[in-house]
Amino acid sequence: MDPHLLRTFVAVAECGSFSAAADRLGYTQSAVSQHIAALEHDLGTTLLRRRPVAPTPPGERLLDHAGAILLRLDAARADVHRAIGEPPGTLTIAASPLAAGGGRLAEALTAVRRNSPGTAVSLTVDGREAVTHGVAAGEFQLGLIDGVAAPTDPLRLSDLGSLRTTAVAHEDLVVALSTNHPLARRRRVDLHDLVDARWIDAPDTAAALPDLRAATETDGIRAAFNYAGTDLRALLALIAAGHGLAVLPASAATSVSGIAVVPLGAPRLVHRTELLHGHLDGSRAAELVTALTAPANRRTD
CATH class of the missing domain: 1.10.10.10 (Winged helix-like DNA-binding domain superfamily/Winged helix DNA-binding domain)
Structure with missing residues (x-):
């Protein structure tokens, strides 16, 4: 064919x-x-x-x-x-919105440019699937992706061929909801308690609903509102306005007006960030991996 x-x-x-x-x-x-x-x-x-x-x-x-x-x-x-080798003096990266935020990537890129002056860096922020496919197809040298998983498990990804992943960081998850929501004052909430809640399906800016359904072993977690964008601020505005709730890494929803964050209880899940790459033969790609996985850049529970 x-x-x-x-x-x-x-x-x-x-x-x-x-x-x-x-x-x-x-x-x-x-x-x-x-x-x-x-x-x-x-x-x-x-x-x-x-x-x-x-x-x-x-x-x-x-x-x-x-x-x-x-x-x-x-x-x-x-x-x-x-x-054959990476193009001289270039580094092309794609990152999902939550993986690109938080300052970790910006700090790592600073280290790369300090060690390799004159490096031309290109950063694209896109959805998780687009990042994965872009790295697999060679559009980007590296990809930074995120998702939810059990603390000791890697992210579940589609067939990556010869690509590999390197764990970068993980952090606690919270349920982000409007301050007017009945659960806003809870000290902790289990995912099973939210099976019939009003969910916002934001597959590129929050925990993907299929992953949450798999974690609860139920099909009850269903979208009442769909958000297909990659702007975290827009998602938080929708949550604050009462359109629904979402599961986010703790750092993504702190100190936002109109948003209450409740730590997620059982089942035990974390927000995980991984670097998607090939064999890391290129010097700048290897430098970025080193910078991203350095102890100062890792968040652990």
Whole structure:
């Protein structure tokens, strides 16, 4: 199966249009049509209905595999490039919003630039999945990601190929809710007590609800409000206004007007930050790992 044809198929399926896919990929519409026809001929079945443009049942099956296939191909290319060596004088990093905050990353970058004067640093803040995929595909040399886990467990991540993770820090979790919430004056609250609460689903700026459901072994934790952004201040404003609650690292919700923070009790979970990387052959990448994992930069319980 030609990966170029597979990329075209994914673009058409996502765009719902041959012409829109051609614009995205920089091809002519005729070339896109030829790619789809060639892929359908290779697999011996129709993958896309034409009017309206939508995947057929076999096309849906192929889509289930396509993302992982293309990511692994990109990851293989990126790993080869890592073996060649990092671009001189550059360091490209992506970080999820909570992993980028708190000053830890800024201090570590200061150490890197002090040890390697003239280093050009590029920092992108994006959602956790985008960071993970970006590092795997070679768009970034390093990624800093966060999430919730049991104290001795690593973060649960998708297939990373040759990528590795290094633990950076962990800290206690709190439930952030409006000061008017009935539980705002509690000294501690267990997650099981919040199964039927009004939750804000903010997958990139708070504990992901699927992780909380897994921790409670229940499907009762459901979103009443969805926030798809990466701005922590916007999430805190929603919580303060009473739209729902969220689980956050303790440092993210302190001293915010209208927000009450209640320590999270059982089950025992922590907010964990990890660095996502390749083989760390590059000097600046290795320097950043050292700076991030230095004792002065680690928060422990």
